Amino acid sequence: MTQTPAIIILSDAALPMARRIARATGGEVHGLNRRITEVVDRTFTEAGPHLARLFSERRPIVGLMAAGALIRLLAPHLSDKMSEPPVIAVSEDGSAVVPLLGGHHGANDLARAIAAQVGGFAAVTTAGDVKFGVALDAPPEGYVLANADAAKQVMADLVAGKPARLEGAAPWLENSGLPFAADADLVLRVSEAGDAAPEQGLLYHPRTLVLGIGCERGADGEEVIQLALDTLKAAGLSEQAVGLVASIDVKADEAAVHQVARYFGCPARFFDAATLEAETPRLKNPSDVVFAEVGCHGVAEGAALAAAGASGELVAEKRKSKRATCAIGRAAAPFKLETLPGGARGKLMVVGIGPGADGWRSPEVSAMVSASTDLVGYSLYLDLLGPLADGKTRHDFDLGKEEARVHRAMELAGEGKSVALVCSGDAGIYAMATLVFELLDKSEGAEGLSDAARRIEIAVSPGISALQAAAARAGAPLGHDFCTISLSDLLTPWEDIQRRVTAAGEGDFVIAFYNPVSKKRRTQLAWARDKLLTYRPASTPVILATNLGREGELIRVVPLGSLDVDEVDMLTVVVVGSSNSTTVKTGDGRTWVYTPRGYARKEGTAMTHITSGDAA
Template identity: 40%
Template sequence: MMSPAIVILGAGALDTARGIQARYAGSQVHALQGRVEADVAYSELGAHLRDLYARGTPIVALCAAGIVIRCVAPLLSDKGVEPPVLAVAEDGSAVVPLLGGLAGVNVMAREIAAALCVSPAITTSGELRFGTCVLNPPDGYTLADIGQGKRFVSDLLAGESTRVEGEAPWLDDAQLPRSASARLAIRVTPRAWDEREDELVIHPRSVVVAVTFGAVSAGACAKVDPNAKTEVDAEANAEPDAKPETKAETKAAANANAEAGADANTEAKPNANTNAAAEIAARVRALLDAHGLAALSLAALLASSERMTDAALAEAAAILNVPLRFAQHPADGNSPASLLHAALRIPYETLHGDPQQGVALALSPLANDPGTIGRARGRLTVIGLGPGSAELMVPAARTALDEATDILGYDTYVKMAGPLRADQRVHGTDNREEMQRARHAFELASEGRSVVMVSSGDPGVFAMAAAVLEALDASENTAWAAVELSMVPGVSAAMATAAQAGAPLGHDFCMLSLSDNLKPWDIIEKRLRHAAQADLVMAFYNPISRARPWQLDKALDIVRTYRAAHTQVVLGRDIGRPGGTLRTVTLGELRSTDVDMRTMVIVGSSTTRRFTKGAQWVYTPRWYE
């Protein structure tokens, strides 16, 4: 489950919030801006709660239940997809689960209540009667049909008994009314549900399908032989009902080819990857249907490690809503069955498929953790934290950090990226070790890990994105090339400073680094002259340091050759961080002693203006006289 957002309104709730935070690794405390310092600041409660809810983030709100209900009420629609939402008293004296019964809200309520040493205010009838939510099976298991599940629980509450068929250890301690001769049954099975109304069917994710074929015509997707078995373990432990002919399965098999045809003939003319992905997904579904297995029982899609960069495979896994895993073919075979044997680390009771069709499936008796199947494609995400405050970090960067196994970056920036989970590996380094850091990131990602490279501001503006790409460009390592590489933008220091000042970058502008660590000073001088002569607004990064004390004065001398003394200059120091300051001076007034390494210097153009109406503002008009 995603880490919860713990939302507070004032300082009085902070201690309780921190106590709850200690229970959930990776969780953050969200506080109303200006009232209390926390991990994330927000400006308006209702909008913030709705945004969290829409993103599926579990919410623990330390305020009145009525406030939370009114805030998220406009978004309430489908009970099956809502995240857990709880209201907790500011002093921790009450824990009230509000929404997300099918997403584990009552489990969270009990966990939080235990941490606060109080009793949770659970009102769900089934939970109170049976001691568990029958409709919320553990990870690795899923309901065949939520609508039928609600009817089933209603029948139990009305006095019916049930029997349990299959492995359901999480129900061992539940106070269910049981009878071996009961009309109702809870069935835990990978077999497709036949729509019987007296059964609550729960599917363990216990099937892995290996795919070795490439892009084929959509019509080929229906050619799976339902009786085909591989040459290995074909008859091993085959269940007598391995091919039940039910209404649901017949309908699913009939629809398999129709789905592929519909995908291949849309007016939008999907690209080759989309067509291939639809074909892969349709063939996998056809194989499952042929063996009477539910699509919801699929735990993972497996492919050869040589196909890690195949976009169609990744899209097919997304269509099927399962992880994509990879394994190396053994030296003595390249069939889908041999791929399954290479990847699976637990016993599987049956193995079905057809090497000629390029698909095979393995069925285990219990739910399978996809993390034990082969390996994932490694991922390296280069993110920008923004200028420093959590609210100016883009959500995609926060998501990447939450999902990372390893986090690399300059020590100061890694600390700014927190809070981090205890199980995440942190690799902090000195600020000058960019290429070593980039190579280390690729080594980790090529092992199948999810790696985040942290920059401040925007990673593509004088930051780590270029170093990462340079390392990849220079490498002959094919494993590095297979890493899923992406860049997440951030709010750069220039943009953050400009926003505080108004709009000094409102017309043409350029960004220049005054550091000559990686480029000769004569190149910097040349670019300064051209930018100043072109009347561009200029944003200076790395303007001065103890090791480079003279460059800023030299740069200003060059600029003053082309700009008037009254030219507006914005100085933003630590913008977005505690203690940040903003000043506006003229070019004639500016002295290098006004600036340090943590200052963004924005030199206006000839049209940049400053005025005061309520507050002081600086802007560059979008026109020239």
């Protein structure tokens, strides 16, 4: 199970138990919006479609509801037993934890983990688990079943009383309740070799092999993959026994190395030159040329040995292709994600959480925050994440510390952590995404980024901007051309801001003003109002949107000519309509603002209409 579990609740009564389960499993709480009054990670309007979507995404589902209801909702979507995600029904008091689907794909283990956390009983019913305490078609982490199609018959034979013969070593099999006999016809084989599966039995590959990879910058990924496959074949080893790809840390951002890891379905880890140099006595092919270039006598063999550990060994010495090298090490035990050696390539996720309401936060952003180890951001923005921030290491910053905030996030990622840099609205609109790339683009220096921070993986996920939120709350003011202008002159000269306001006025754009005022800055918005009044009527609608998506939300519509700067604060977005924007009232008394797509000039503007045939 690699995806985040979704804990489904239909009322506030189930929320305390759902949060306990979320903490225990790293899951998200999803609540039925019309019955949930408290903040949860995600909300949905109808249970059936939401569960169907999660099921199609192969997300583990934990429903705090009756098992029958959960079964009926998912029944139309059942098709392939082998690809079904875990589905578990939990009573609201946690006393019963019932894996309904995906028992051998993580549901049984997840049910046991939940039961242990909440003091309930895991009602596991699959035959192998009940009789032998093991699921042969779902080996534990670190093992791969090579011939899954044979598992059903083998398990049936064992349940019927036939014994098995164990070839190789695997503690999870040895410590099970399986009946073993030295002369049994059924074979459970555990081997890293690329041999065929037994005629009667199962073949398990322990993921004990590590591919040590060295390559030139920009090497072709397909070339490196083929080199790895050739090296495994020459050594008589199965590619399914590969549990790790390893290299030197300066290759942490090398695309080919990560392409190899994706091909073999395993993580990539990296070691510094000093660690690899310590493996020199065990190298088969030490190289002074390599030492002169990167500071160690071997990258491929050194990385394979460093990852395999002191009790591991080199089982295939370095092979070369045109632009890469590969060696294979063997660890004493299968690799597991929580105890992998070396350092991971860090990841920086720059996320826009929208104006603040959890319903306006995208599923991708929620997933990124859930996957992070560290959160970096302005304290208010981190607080707005609610339970989604639980269990994360917070790095809070005050307003005005934007560059320090981004620098810290990138350095944390450089340490191998998964970091969410949290922005309000959209991460790329007057937010931190720009600074990330600006810091990468700056020259190196004493205050610049470390080499490790420059090798991180970066992902930017969009959010609903304050402009979009204000427009949606007020109607459809962005129906025609629009622009955004920040009135803050902290980073932009006031002369440039004046020029942009003038140009937007002449172009008759709908304008969204960000940072309209501050405690010390009260004149810019008044200047912009007066300037725009020379291009559009005093009756032009202006939207003042404050605390969007948060407690205290306030939406007002005033005429441009009556715009009072004292009615605007730092948490207000000001949207000024074009000369064609107008208002309409509905039967409930609400005033809506819209800008029609068709353009008919209002009377009273100072602009001159020019047709395509007129001379400018």
